[in-house]
Structure formats: structure tokens, C-alpha cells
Amino acid sequence: MITAATADAVRELERRTMISTGDDALMQRAAAGLAAVLAAELRHRAGHLYGTAVTLLVGPGNNGGDALFAGARLAARGVAVRAVRCLGRPHAAGLAALLAAGGRVVDLPEDGRLSGPVTLVVDGVLGIGGRPGLPEPVARLAEAVAEDGWPLVAVDLPSGVDADTGAVAGAAFCADRTVTFGVHKACHLLEPARGRCGVVERVDIGLEAADTTAPGWLHALEDDDLALGWPYPGAASDKYARGVVGLDAGSDQYPGAGVLSTTGAVHAGAGMVRFLGADRPAELVRRRLPDVVFSPGRVQAHLLGSGWGDRPDGADVVAAALDTGLPAVVDADGLRFLPDHLPASWLLTPHAGELARLLDRERGWVEEDPLRAVRAAAARTGATVLLKGASQLVASPEHGWVGVAVPGPAWTARAGSGDVLGGICATLLAAGLPAWRAGLLGASVQAVAARTHPGPLPPHALAERLPETVGRLEARARALGVRP
Numbered sequence: 001m002i003t004a005a006t007a008d009a010v011r012e013l014e015r016r017t018m019i020s021t022g023d024d025a026l027m028q029r030a031a032a033g034l035a036a037v038l039a040a041e042l043r044h045r046a047g048h049l050y051g052t053a054v055t056l057l058v059g060p061g062n063n064g065g066d067a068l069f070a071g072a073r074l075a076a077r078g079v080a081v082r083a084v085r086c087l088g089r090p091h092a093a094g095l096a097a098l099l100a101a102g103g104r105v106v107d108l109p110e111d112g113r114l115s116g117p118v119t120l121v122v123d124g125v126l127g128i129g130g131r132p133g134l135p136e137p138v139a140r141l142a143e144a145v146a147e148d149g150w151p152l153v154a155v156d157l158p159s160g161v162d163a164d165t166g167a168v169a170g171a172a173f174c175a176d177r178t179v180t181f182g183v184h185k186a187c188h189l190l191e192p193a194r195g196r197c198g199v200v201e202r203v204d205i206g207l208e209a210a211d212t213t214a215p216g217w218l219h220a221l222e223d224d225d226l227a228l229g230w231p232y233p234g235a236a237s238d239k240y241a242r243g244v245v246g247l248d249a250g251s252d253q254y255p256g257a258g259v260l261s262t263t264g265a266v267h268a269g270a271g272m273v274r275f276l277g278a279d280r281p282a283e284l285v286r287r288r289l290p291d292v293v294f295s296p297g298r299v300q301a302h303l304l305g306s307g308w309g310d311r312p313d314g315a316d317v318v319a320a321a322l323d324t325g326l327p328a329v330v331d332a333d334g335l336r337f338l339p340d341h342l343p344a345s346w347l348l349t350p351h352a353g354e355l356a357r358l359l360d361r362e363r364g365w366v367e368e369d370p371l372r373a374v375r376a377a378a379a380r381t382g383a384t385v386l387l388k389g390a391s392q393l394v395a396s397p398e399h400g401w402v403g404v405a406v407p408g409p410a411w412t413a414r415a416g417s418g419d420v421l422g423g424i425c426a427t428l429l430a431a432g433l434p435a436w437r438a439g440l441l442g443a444s445v446q447a448v449a450a451r452t453h454p455g456p457l458p459p460h461a462l463a464e465r466l467p468e469t470v471g472r473l474e475a476r477a478r479a480l481g482v483r484p
């Protein structure tokens with residue numbers, strides 16, 4: 001699990017730590033960790049440290065301070081270190097340390113272009129105190145560094161990205177590696193910023209322990225969390241222990257959605273799937289998936305809404321499912337028929353546009369800050385919410401932190417993926433998982449199945465790979481010492 005924080009949560013943690021360590025200690029620890037990563041990177045690229053050349057891009061705050069102090073440590077070991085003043089006046093003590101160690105300082109050229117020799121460029125322009133976007137000529141510099149192909153290590157985060165939302169509104173640096181301090185920052189987990197961070201390395205700077213369940217914290221699943229959290233059936237599990245899913249998805253107008261959600265549920269390992277939807281999708285499901293049953297009976301979780309279209313009895317179907325007291329996934333068109341308040345055991349699976357509609361907002365409002373949006377939706381509805389998209393986020397009304405699913409390849413963003421995902425999540429609910437866990441594991445298993453395939457697959461074919469993926473996860477869980 002990767003734990004990350006928003007800038008306010010990080011500052012609060014740093015403030016508490018500084019009471020016992022003093023102001024300077026944290027920056028010195030950060031600089032030492034950064035220098036170690038830079039030295040390893042220089043050795044990796046040049047085969048040695050002495051005589052390599054590092055260009056530090058420094059801004060006016062402590063982010064530049066980290067870069068300057070790290071640069072001083074490298075200069076003392078024979079690296080030619082040059083600091084480029086990019087914005088305002090650099091951190092005074094950091095600059096003095098660099099100059100004393102034999103480094104030098106220059107102004108940013110008007111055209112924003114760096115001249116060689118450069119083994120490595122270090123982006124210390126802005127950190128968590130940065131407002132998103134870069135002023136000229138730093139914006140030009142960011143473009144030139146990318147165009148010229150200089151290898152780039154970002155200090156804490158690539159300057160220009162929004163530390164809390166992951167938004168990239170204007171120019172921003174694009175790093176090969178990002179060295180962060182204490183805890184990951186939200187932008188390391190959230191697209192599009194995530195894609196500009198490269199490999200993120202966390203340096204321990206001895207921050208105090210934090211309540212990471214509070215608002216302002218994110219928890220991102222990694223492959224091993226998925227392997228350890230998946231509900232594998234035991235030797236004695238019958239179909240009810242694995243869970244029965246009742247699906248009302250698809251319509252005569254959109255029958256494919258019914259087939260796709262059912263395919264997702266069957267291949268995610270549901271004990272039994274009852275298809276309870278319209279006639280046309282039922283006919284297609286009957287032909288393609290002989291293990292599905294069509295009679296009403298006991299179910300342990302519902303799936304409603306995918307491919308419903310403008311269904312006249314939508315509100316009644318949702319109300320009837322609510323009356324059963326069972327958990328449910330509500331997807332797509334079903335989201336238009338929700339009552340004012342839902343239980344946290346219900347999992348809503350909107351994409352950005354659907355979430356915007358749910359909150360009477362514009363889509364842009366969701367996209368500019370998906371964390372805020374997913375939390376608002378959970379608070380407004382009382383349900384657990386899985387926001388689908390480039391970063392898949394889960395918020396629950398029962399806790400402040402937000403979960404982030406394992407990221408998948410971009411090609412999974414296509415019509416039908418969401419229908420399959422609904423079926424997977426309903427299977428996990430039927431197996432007895434809480435809704436937030438079902439959302440996180442469901443989105444993650446789909447991403448891992450996609451990632452382990454060499455090229456794009458249509459959603460139904462990806463669903464068919466789920467058993468193999470779950471098999472690999474189970475083997476990994478055993479290797480980690482867990483006996484399902």
C-alpha cells in the first residue's frame with residue numbers, strides 16, 4: 001500500500017515533527033537522501049561520480065533549498081554543480097552551502113535553453129508550496145528540457161503539477177525520477193501528474209506518525225495488496241460462500257451491457273449469477289454463458305443500471321433492491337434513479353460525467369479535482385463511490401481517506417469496460433467484502449489483467465482473462481505465506 005498526503009496534511013505533519021527536531025533538520029535529511037539518489041543516478045549514467053555535471057533548477061522556496069543543499073554535497077565529492085536561478089531569490093543558506101562547496105550559480109537564459117555539459121538536471125523549482133502552472137521563462141525551460149532530452153530528477157514533485165489534485169493545467173516538468181520526502185504526495189498517485197513523476201522514490205526524513213485515516217490522506221493499492229486481499233474460495237466454500245449475484249443490466253436497446261456485466265461477474269468467480277434483466281440481453285447471455293440462471297431466488301448482492309437507457313421503472317427497481325437490505329452496485333443509467341440517501345454498502349460506479357450529473361456540477365469540476373468530487377459524492381449520497389477514469393478513486397462516507405486502485409494501461413478506457421467492472425464489483429460484494437474494498441479490488445484486478453496482456457483487448461476478452469489473473473494472484477498470496 002502506498003500512503004500519500006495532500007500538501008496541508010504534509011505541512012501539519014512537518015510542523016509537528018519540527019517541534020522536536022528543529023527547523024533545519026528535516027531539510028538536511030531531505031537533502032542527504034536526495035544527494036544519495038542523485039549520486040546513484042550519476043554513477044548509473046556515467047559509471048562514476050567525479051567529473052559528472054549536474055544542473056540544479058532552483059526556485060524561491062524550500063524545494064530549491066533541498067536541491068541546493070544536495071548539490072553542495074555532490075560538489076564536495078567532485079561533481080560540477082551549477083545552480084540556475086529560475087524564480088525569485090534562491091534559498092539563502094542552501095545557496096551559501098553550494099558556493100562554499102565549489103558550485104556556481106547562473107541566471108536562467110531568456111530562451112529557457114540549457115547548455116551542456118549536463119549529466120543530470122534536477123528540478124527544484126517548486127514543491128508542495130507551488131501554485132500549478134509555471135511562469136515564463138520557466139515554462140519554456142520545462143519544454144526545452146523535455147525537447148533536448150536531458151535526464152531529469154524532480155525534487156518532491158515535478159514543478160508545475162498540482163500537488164493535491166494531480167492536475168496539469170499548463171507547462172510542467174516531466175521527470176524520469178522523483179525523490180519525495182517522508183510520505184508520497186497525492187500527485188504521485190493521480191493522473192495526469194502521476195505520468196510526469198517517473199519512478200517515485202521516498203526518502204525517510206523521520207516524520208512523526210500520522211493518522212492516515214483522516215481526510216487529506218490517500219491509500220493506493222499495489223499488486224501484493226490485491227493478491228492478499230482477494231477473497232479466494234476455500235476448500236469448503238459452496239456457491240453461497242462465494243456469493244450469488246443478481247444482475248439487472250442491459251436493455252432491449254443496449255443488450256451488450258447486460259452480457260458484459262454478466263461476463264464480468266461470472267469470470268470474477270461469483271458462486272452463481274442470476275440474470276434478472278430484460279429479454280434481449282437475457283437471450284444473449286443464455287447463448288454465451290450457460291452457467292447463468294434466469295429464475296428469481298436468493299441473491300447476496302445486486303447489480304443495477306449498466307445499459308438501462310431511459311428505463312421507465314428504474315426508480316422502482318432501485319427502491320426494491322434497497323428494500324432487500326442487500327449490498328448493490330449501481331452503474332451508469334442506474335445512477336439517475338437514486339433516492340436521496342443510500343447505505344455505505346452500496347457502491348456507485350460513475351465516470352466523471354456521471355459523477356458531475358449526480359452532484360449537479362459540470363464535468364470540468366470533477367476533472368479539475370477528482371478527490372474532492374469523489375468525496376463529495378460519498379458525502380451527498382451516503383453510498384461508497386468508485387470514480388472511474390485514468391486514476392480510479394474510492395471514497396466512503398464512513399472514512400476520510402480515499403483509496404486509489406492499481407493503475408492499468410490507457411487502452412482499458414473504452415466502452416464496455418465499466419460494465420465488466422460492475423460485474424466484478426458485484427461479485428466481490430456478494431462474497432461479503434465491504435463496498436470500499438470491493439471497489440478497490442475490482443478496479444485493480446481489471447487493471448492488472450489488462451497490464452499483463454501485451455496489447456489492447458476488448459472488454460469481454462479482458463473479462464475472460466480474469467480467472468487466469470486471479471490464479472496468478474492466488475499463487476502470489478501463497479508465496480507471501482497466506483493460505484487461502
Ligand SMILES: NC(=O)C1=CN([C@@H]2O[C@H](COP(=O)(O)OP(=O)(O)OC[C@H]3O[C@@H](n4cnc5c(N)ncnc54)[C@H](OP(=O)(O)O)[C@@H]3O)[C@@H](O)[C@H]2O)[C@@H](O)CC1
Pocket residue numbers: 011014026027028030059060061062063064066087088125126127128129130131132133134135155156181205
Ligand atoms: N516543510 C518542511 O519541513 C520540509 C519541506 N521540504 C521541501 O520544501 C518544499 C516546500 O517548500 P515551500 O513551502 O517553501 O514551497 P516551494 O514549493 O518550494 O515554493 C514556494 C515558493 O514558490 C513561490 N511560488 C509558488 N508557486 C509559484 C508559481 N506558480 N509561480 C511563481 N512562484 C511561485 C511561492 O511564492 P508565493 O506563493 O509566496 O507568492 C514561494 O515563494 C517541499 O516540497 C520539499 O521539497 C523538505 O525540505 C522536507 C522538509
Ligand SMILES: [K+]
Pocket residue numbers: 063123124125126127154155156157158159
Ligand atoms: K520540484
